[in-house]
Amino acid sequence: MNINPNLELYLVTDEAACLGRDFFWVVEEAVKGGVTMVQLREKSLSTRTFIDRARRLKSLLETYNVPLIINDRVDVALAADADGVHIGQSDMPFQMAHRLLGEGKIIGLSAEKQSDVLEAEHWNLSYLAVSPLFNTPTKTDTEKPWELDGLQWARQQSRHPLVVIGGLHPGNAGEAVLNGATGIAVVSAICSAPSPREAARELKTIVQESILWPATKNS
Ligand SMILES: Cc1ncc(COP(=O)(O)OP(=O)(O)O)c(N)n1
Numbered sequence: 484m485n486i487n488p489n490l491e492l493y494l495v496t497d498e499a500a501c502l503g504r505d506f507f508w509v510v511e512e513a514v515k516g517g518v519t520m521v522q523l524r525e526k527s528l529s530t531r532t533f534i535d536r537a538r539r540l541k542s543l544l545e546t547y548n549v550p551l552i553i554n555d556r557v558d559v560a561l562a563a564d565a566d567g568v569h570i571g572q573s574d575m576p577f578q579m580a581h582r583l584l585g586e587g588k589i590i591g592l593s594a595e596k597q598s599d600v601l602e603a604e605h606w607n608l609s610y611l612a613v614s615p616l617f618n619t620p621t622k623t624d625t626e627k628p629w630e631l632d633g634l635q636w637a638r639q640q641s642r643h644p645l646v647v648i649g650g651l652h653p654g655n656a657g658e659a660v661l662n663g664a665t666g667i668a669v670v671s672a673i674c675s676a677p678s679p680r681e682a683a684r685e686l687k688t689i690v691q692e693s694i695l696w697p698a699t700k701n702s
């Protein structure tokens with residue numbers, strides 16, 4: 484697996500946000516709309532059910548060549564032969580996760596405050612998540628949102644690709660990229676959309692146009 488994945492549009496799953504629709508249908512529609520990476524984020528499943536879900540998702544995503552990331556759980560990532568893990572500041576430390584996973588796996592880390600960004604310079608991350616960028620009802624146990632000025636600061640300080648998460652939607656995705664994000668991660672903007680495929684398509688277009696914007700603005 485390429486440990487420098489395409490981060491443009493990163494879907495973080497939440498079955499409760501799928502409005503009663505089939506979880507795998509929602510993810511597959513999102514992938515058909517242009518999602519470039521998927522994180523399986525499960526907070527209440529048993530370990531066995533988590534592994535079963537991860538293995539099924541892995542075989543679905545393989546057919547689209549889209550990497551699967553497991554939230555929090557290095558053991559589940561190993562059991563499902565996922566492409567990597569996402570760890571936060573209260574999860575397994577980076578060095579341990581890296582040692583257990585070995586080379587060739589994607590490792591992403593959440594930065595919730597300035598000292599997290601500075602500390603992360605020591606590690607070979609695949610990406611650093613600026614988390615949360617904006618307030619979001621999807622996750623409320625967070626530090627203060629970074630907002631766009633905080634994102635600009637993180638962009639100046641960090642050598643890593645930056646993913647932003649928290650409150651992203653079509654109305655603010657472009658400004659996130661223009662202020663330093665390499666890509667955006669979303670839960671509700673895709674999982675709860677009437678059409679996850681169309682929502683993903685719209686967000687992907689915005690991100691890609693914003694990446695190109697400085698180069699094309701005078702052409
Ligand atoms: C892409 C991405 N960014 C941030 C998070 C949040 O991780 P964490 O702070 O560990 O919180 P939980 O998601 O585990 O509740 C994430 N999952 N993904």
Ligand SMILES: Cc1ncsc1CCOP(=O)(O)O
Binds near residue numbers: 495618620
């Ligand atoms: C998992 C996570 N980590 C930081 S904010 C968040 C939730 C983002 O959800 P939404 O895209 O619905 O705001």
Ligand SMILES: [Mg+2]
Binds near residue numbers: 554571
């Ligand atoms: Mg976590």
